[in-house]
């Protein structure tokens with residue numbers, strides 16, 4: 001329950017409702033003097049002494065200057081993990097880039113003093129977020145200042161692979177003059193598939209259009225009008241990879257994108273395609289890429305990022321003749337590093353002063369009383385958001401979300417900001433590299449063109465419970481599970497809290513009842529005897545534990561929706577067998 005952990009760590013100060021950060025440390029790690037005063041306001045510590053900020057990787061001078069005006073700054077680069085753990089107990093904040101592993105040991109070694117981690121860039125895969133949260137440490141990043149630099153590096157690599165720049169350079173330096181070996185290909189008129197149409201992807205697309213390329217993009221969650229505005233067509237994954245002469249990767253690394261460029265994907269590509277990756281190494285199955293390069297499917301690849309950084313010295317991929325490699329340089333321009341340094345220094349100083357950080361990645365804030373009452377609904381809200389977005393069919397941009405709260409409380413007596421933030425988190429996180437919390441939810445939703453409207457249904461009865469139900473609807477999209485579309489045309493999921501646990505109680509217009517734990521399989525079937533048993537035994541044969549099962553139907557022997565909670569992720573084969581079960585008309589597997 002990462003969400004509830006993080007919420008416990010940073011809260012509103014009831015005595016200071018102007019949204020200052022109050023660091024409340026988890027009981028397990030609170031030194032004795034703090035246990036007496038659990039609501040420990042961070043700025044109080046610094047009334048008389050300057051905080052210390054440790055910077056472990058090169059940070060632009062303007063950022064360092066900002067930091068020095070407020071804190072003692074210790075720039076110690078290339079620390080070993082042991083040295084970092086030793087130093088950290090003397091520091092209130094730590095600023096890193098992607099090269100410093102901020103592991104659980106770092107937080108444990110800090111003795112509770114470390115309050116803020118600043119990531120001078122976007123990706124925080126090098127920071128152990130759960131450990132940060134458990135230790136009451138706020139993590140902030142700088143998500144926008146290096147977008148252009150990454151896009152420009154993508155374009156640099158695109159032109160490099162078109163003209164074999166790296167290979168030709170190496171050959172000249174080796175004393176050769178091989179003009180006929182390095183005849184390149186032109187970019188003008190060629191098709192570029194931009195995979196992931198977010199901040200970096202859209203800037204790459206804009207620039208490639210300027211080079212005369214035809215640009216298509218695959219991004220299941222990007223609004224088509226934003227793409228259309230710069231002359232880019234959004235297409236399916238298969239269409240993008242099978243029609244492109246060049247493919248440039250710009251999606252985040254998520255469970256869904258992990259190794260999505262694998263043998264199967266490479267086999268669908270045009271022979272001689274050229275691939276650029278300035279996103280994250282993990283989106284490519286690197287062994288499969290070597291096979292595709294060896295077979296000539298991929299003529300060349302330019303890689304700025306790798307599954308392991310730095311890659312092994314004898315890495316077959318890096319040493320491959322048709323691979324151009326750069327050492328994670330996407331964000332490394334003078335301008336981007338200056339921007340990132342200022343952005344992160346401001347965020348860290350602000351957080352140390354107790355101000356709200358718009359780029360906080362692990363810290364929702366709510367009064368403790370409200371939090372404890374809303375906790376199970378918070379989990380429900382996030383899970384409903386996650387379910388709803390996973391029901392969206394690829395190609396439909398998610399733009400309009402309606403949330404309906406049914407409660408016996410008057411609207412003034414129910415603060416839904418946290419719930420709405422958790423719904424936004426549930427919707428955005430599975431499809432993006434952005435981390436959403438109460439602080440940055442509105443900002444993130446607006447940035448992505450996501451419009452959230454809220455409605456209240458005021459029920460009769462006792463207002464003892466804050467809420468009866470939450471309904472999340474996504475409008476103007478198609479669903480990969482048609483039964484999730486309600487009679488009014490929106491993807492609809494509704495849930496309640498039962499015995500303190502979140503339950504899904506409605507999908508489309510079908511009433512269901514399933515505890516939201518593990519993962520879910522939704523099936524639409526013709527209601528008839530034996531189907532539940534068939535699917536149940538099929539899952540049993542695959543050694544998949546069913547934790548809950550419910551069937552919702554509008555009338556006997558007509559269509560019904562079966563909801564199955566499973567502890568393990570079914571294999572492709574198991575899912576295929578479910579789909580082939582007679583009377584099952586459609587099904588979908590959803591991760592919670």
Ligand SMILES: NC(=O)c1ccc[n+]([C@@H]2O[C@H](COP(=O)([O-])OP(=O)(O)OC[C@H]3O[C@@H](n4cnc5c(N)ncnc54)[C@H](O)[C@@H]3O)[C@@H](O)[C@H]2O)c1
Nearest residue numbers: 150196197198199200219221251252278279330331431433
């Ligand atoms: N090499 C570098 O130095 C460098 C610099 C900056 C960013 N990055 C990386 O670049 C990537 C993009 O960064 P950004 O700032 O543009 O992020 P972003 O969140 O703005 O954009 C990511 C986009 O990917 C889309 N997406 C999600 N799942 C997808 C899928 N399965 N298929 C296709 N698209 C999908 C999202 O809808 C979103 O539009 C991230 O991985 C980031 O870490 C690398």
Ligand SMILES: O=C(O)[C@H](O)COP(=O)(O)O
Nearest residue numbers: 097098120121122123331
């Ligand atoms: O996530 C990022 O911002 C980029 O990958 C850049 O990483 P860097 O700050 O280590 O250059």
